[in-house]
Amino acid sequence: MTELRRGPVVPQVASLLRQRLRRGDWSTGDRLPNEVQLAAEFGVGRSSVREAVRLLVQDGLLDVRHGAGTFVAAAENDTGDVRRLVRxxxxxxxxxxxxxxxxxxxxxxxxxxxxxxxxxxxxxxxxxxxxxxxxxxxxxxxxxxxxxxxxxxxxxxxxxxxxxxxxxxxxxxxxxxxxxxxxxxxxxxxxxxxxxxxxxxxxxxxxxxxxxxxxxxxxxxxxxxx
CATH class of the missing domain: 1.20.120.530 (GntR ligand-binding domain-like)
Known part of the structure; x- marks a missing residue:
C-alpha cells in the first residue's frame, strides 16, 4: 500500500496516478484497475480515487467509458495542442x-x-x-x-x-x-x-x-x- 503524506488526499492520489502514467505503468488504451483496487493500493476511499481520476480526465490523460472502465487516453496528434492548453x-x-x-x-x-x-x-x-x-x-x-x-x-x-x-x-x-x-x-x-x-x-x-x-x-x- 502506498503511504500518503498528511493533508488533502485527492491531489496526492492524482499526483501518484500521473507518476504511474509518466513511467509507463499503463500504455495508451490500457484499462486501469477499478476504483476498489486503486483505493486499496493507495489506502484511501473510493470517492477520493473517483475525484482524482476526474482531475486526470480534465487534463485529457484518462478516458472514463461508462460501463467499461477507465482507460489511458490516446495522445492523438490533432488534440495534443488542446490538451496542453487545458493543462x-x-x-x-x-x-x-x-x-x-x-x-x-x-x-x-x-x-x-x-x-x-x-x-x-x-x-x-x-x-x-x-x-x-x-x-x-x-x-x-x-x-x-x-x-x-x-x-x-x-x-x-x-x-x-x-x-x-x-x-x-x-x-x-x-x-x-x-x-x-x-x-x-x-x-x-x-x-x-x-x-x-x-x-x-x-x-x-x-x-x-x-x-x-x-x-x-x-x-x-x-x-x-x-
Missing part, C-alpha cells in the same frame, strides 16, 4: 490561488514573526539556495518548504489548509517547469527581499517581494494559455 489553464488556476493566499500570508507573517522564526526562515532559504543545482524535485521541495514556513507564520489556519491542499499540485507543476523550462526567471532576489521584509516586520515590503517572486511565472503561464 496550462489548470496550472493558471492553481497559480492564481497560490498568489492570492501567499500575498495575504506574507502580510500577516510580517506582523507576527519573531526573531527565532526569522532564523528558521534564513536556514530554509539557505537550503533552497544550496539545492538550486540539484535535481529539480529536490530544489522544488526546498522552495516549497520555505514558502510553507511563511504561510505557517501567518497564524491563519485556513490559509495553511489551502496551501496544504495546493502543495502536491504545486510540487508537480514546479518540478515540471524547472525541469523543462530553460528561461525561468531567477527568483532568488525576491526570496531574499521577502526574508528581509519579514525580519523588519514590513508588511508592505513582504507583499511586494511575494508578488515579485510569483508574478513573472504567473505572467508566463497566462501568456501560454492566452
Amino acid at each position: 496550462r489553464a489548470r496550472v493558471l488556476e492553481v497559480y492564481e490561488v497560490r498568489r492570492a493566499l501567499e500575498v495575504e500570508a506574507a502580510r500577516l507573517a510580517a506582523q507576527r514573526v519573531r526573531p527565532e522564526d526569522v532564523e528558521r526562515l534564513r536556514a530554509g532559504l539557505q537550503e533552497r539556495q544550496n539545492t538550486k543545482d540539484s535535481d529539480p524535485a529536490v530544489f522544488v521541495d526546498a522552495d516549497l518548504a520555505f514558502h510553507r514556513a511563511v504561510v505557517e507564520l501567518s497564524g491563519n489556519a485556513l490559509l495553511l489548509s489551502l496551501f496544504t491542499a495546493a502543495e502536491p499540485v504545486l510540487r508537480e507543476i514546479l518540478t515540471e517547469l524547472v525541469r523543462h523550462e530553460t528561461d525561468l526567471p531567477d527568483s532568488s532576489p525576491a526570496h531574499a527581499d521577502l526574508l528581509e521584509a519579514l525580519e523588519r516586520g514590513d508588511a508592505e515590503a513582504a507583499v511586494a517581494a511575494t508578488v515579485a517572486n510569483l508574478e513573472p511565472v504567473l505572467r508566463g503561464i497566462r501568456s501560454a494559455v492566452g
Whole structure:
C-alpha cells in the first residue's frame, strides 16, 4: 500500500496516478484497475480515487467509458495542442490561488514573526539556495518548504489548509517547469527581499517581494494559455 503524506488526499492520489502514467505503468488504451483496487493500493476511499481520476480526465490523460472502465487516453496528434492548453489553464488556476493566499500570508507573517522564526526562515532559504543545482524535485521541495514556513507564520489556519491542499499540485507543476523550462526567471532576489521584509516586520515590503517572486511565472503561464 502506498503511504500518503498528511493533508488533502485527492491531489496526492492524482499526483501518484500521473507518476504511474509518466513511467509507463499503463500504455495508451490500457484499462486501469477499478476504483476498489486503486483505493486499496493507495489506502484511501473510493470517492477520493473517483475525484482524482476526474482531475486526470480534465487534463485529457484518462478516458472514463461508462460501463467499461477507465482507460489511458490516446495522445492523438490533432488534440495534443488542446490538451496542453487545458493543462496550462489548470496550472493558471492553481497559480492564481497560490498568489492570492501567499500575498495575504506574507502580510500577516510580517506582523507576527519573531526573531527565532526569522532564523528558521534564513536556514530554509539557505537550503533552497544550496539545492538550486540539484535535481529539480529536490530544489522544488526546498522552495516549497520555505514558502510553507511563511504561510505557517501567518497564524491563519485556513490559509495553511489551502496551501496544504495546493502543495502536491504545486510540487508537480514546479518540478515540471524547472525541469523543462530553460528561461525561468531567477527568483532568488525576491526570496531574499521577502526574508528581509519579514525580519523588519514590513508588511508592505513582504507583499511586494511575494508578488515579485510569483508574478513573472504567473505572467508566463497566462501568456501560454492566452
